[in-house]
Amino acid sequence: GRALKARKYDLVIDLQGLFRSGLMTYASDSPRRLGLASAREGARFFYNEVVEDKAEAAFERYLSVLHHLEVVPQAEDFGFSTNLVEKKKIISETYVVIHPYSRWRTKLWPYRYYQELVELLPELHMAVVGRGEWFPLSGERVHDFRNQLSLRELKAILAGSAGLLSTDSGPAHLGAAMGLPTHVLFGATDWRKTKPVGPKVSFQTIDAFCSPCLKRQCRLDQPMLCMRDLTPTAVADRLREAIFVTN
Numbered sequence: 001g002r003a004l005k006a007r008k009y010d011l012v013i014d015l016q017g018l019f020r021s022g023l024m025t026y027a028s029d030s031p032r033r034l035g036l037a038s039a040r041e042g043a044r045f046f047y048n049e050v051v052e053d054k055a056e057a058a059f060e061r062y063l064s065v066l067h068h069l070e071v072v073p074q075a076e077d078f079g080f081s082t083n084l085v086e087k088k089k090i091i092s093e094t095y096v097v098i099h100p101y102s103r104w105r106t107k108l109w110p111y112r113y114y115q116e117l118v119e120l121l122p123e124l125h126m127a128v129v130g131r132g133e134w135f136p137l138s139g140e141r142v143h144d145f146r147n148q149l150s151l152r153e154l155k156a157i158l159a160g161s162a163g164l165l166s167t168d169s170g171p172a173h174l175g176a177a178m179g180l181p182t183h184v185l186f187g188a189t190d191w192r193k194t195k196p197v198g199p200k201v202s203f204q205t206i207d208a209f210c211s212p213c214l215k216r217q218c219r220l221d222q223p224m225l226c227m228r229d230l231t232p233t234a235v236a237d238r239l240r241e242a243i244f245v246t247n
Contacts, residue, residue: 022046095125101132106188116232187226
């Protein structure tokens with residue numbers, strides 16, 4: 001708390017809207033402590049300025065803060081295109097980046113499906129990235145960079161690619177912000193609220209009775225119905241369309 005107060009912030013904004021972030025906002029002792037009306041866990045108690053946010057999508061709710069502050073936002077202009085990132089020439093052929101990981105198990109597409117996907121897309125080379133548990137994935141067109149890359153190197157590989165296939169995770173938002181064709185697989189989470197923002201974003205989900213559950217662990221007797229029934233054939237068709245139609 002002392003370190004926060006010592007900085008003497010004129011304005012502190014809490015976009016996370018949870019007890020911990022609200023408490024940190026309060027501890028700053030800023031004269032303007034601003035948060036969203038949708039904040040949970042009693043976080044609103046710590047604000048002295050509340051922004052009404054009725055939009056469903058997270059990015060739209062966050063942009064409401066800029067409107068409140070009379071700042072004109074440019075919703076899809078992040079100033080972060082592939083032209084501003086060093087490209088890493090690792091593969092001479094056209095390649096797509098695959099990011100199969102997430103901290104939530106319920107966001108994971110079954111690992112065995114990725115090998116099928118490789119075989120269904122013989123026209124594409126694939127650079128596999130991310131940090132997570134190892135699973136077998138092989139082929140002459142598979143370039144494995146899992147558990148190897150820094151954030152700078154990841155951005156470089158994304159910048160040199162034709163597009164990205166990802167779970168609902170950080171790299172999906174990064175690829176979208178860079179303007180890449182970004183195709184995201186949704187299961188337990190709600191694409192209406194957390195779909196990445198960018199000019200070439202697409203998503204894929206199925207109409208499972210239990211989805212979106214917003215749970216980290218699946219409680220069904222046959223777990224992960226929402227991702228299991230998202231077949232490699234269906235994903236290959238949509239990925240091919242996302243890469244070649246939007247480029």
